[in-house]
Amino acid sequence: MTVAAELTPPIFDFRSAASSDAAAISGLIQQFLHEFAIHPESTGTEKFIESISPEAETRYIADPRYQYIAAFEDKQLAGFIALRDGSHVFHLFVSPAFQRRGLATRLWQMAKAAALSVSKPECFTVNSSPFAMPVYTRFGFKEIGPKTEAHGIHFIPMRLQCMECTCDDGTP
Template sequence: MSNKTKIIQPVIREATLSDAQEISELIRSVAHYFTIDPAGVGAERFLQTITPEAIAGYIENDDIFYLAVVAGESIVGVGAVKNASHLFHLFVCEAYQGQQIARRMWNQLAPRLTGRPVTVNSTLAAVPVYEKFGFKIAGSKVERDGIAFVPMNK
């Protein structure tokens, strides 16, 4: 018998309404990367946009295409495109970061981004990731509603 743990290969699929709660929890778990205050103080308006109800609304919205990355029974990443021109969400839980999951989601989302320019509001830490996807910084760091981001486009 082997001591090796079986590695579960994450699967990317379209998100469903039943995923909304878990997606919300995943985004909240990485929110400290983009909220100015690590506890989210001042970001209440933004945090309302990632409640399970808000996520369900995005999944149901015909102008938003939403993906979930599932490993075993858990959602470990999410990505969404809005209006065919904005990379709306791209989040990977901390335990799965650095495993090319964001790249795999990007590869599935990119063909849906038919508008020009394609935009994303990047966390400060994710700027190098988006640069690898071909995005360029399009403006100075923005601090609004308790979050900080860098506008980028391609």
């Protein structure tokens, strides 16, 4: 890759995820398993690993409780966000090749705006991996409980009160 290519910001195509994206979505999540699994190869993580399989992701994508927004560059999945019930960040992952380019922020802004246009949730919640906490903190989320372990993974529950939410135009 040339220096010019590295400096050129990627152009992303954003769209709702389709069932045909489930394998790529599952693969992207699994790249990060080492960051939130307590012991990725040990017992206890099976239920979680099953919950991020291509089959499970296909079910989530088809379920109206979940809204997925995916970002692609040249037909390659660069990242995605999934909200459950319009208020819980179920997934937010960006491929390592596309990190630190504002993609997570763009995905969050799009998902938040879509959720706020449909309903008025009191808050948004997320069970953040320790690794992702700085990202959610930048989005305005605050820690609401201690580090928790369940199904072989650890996470920190976080919340963003919607009175702290603003859309891109500055309105709540």
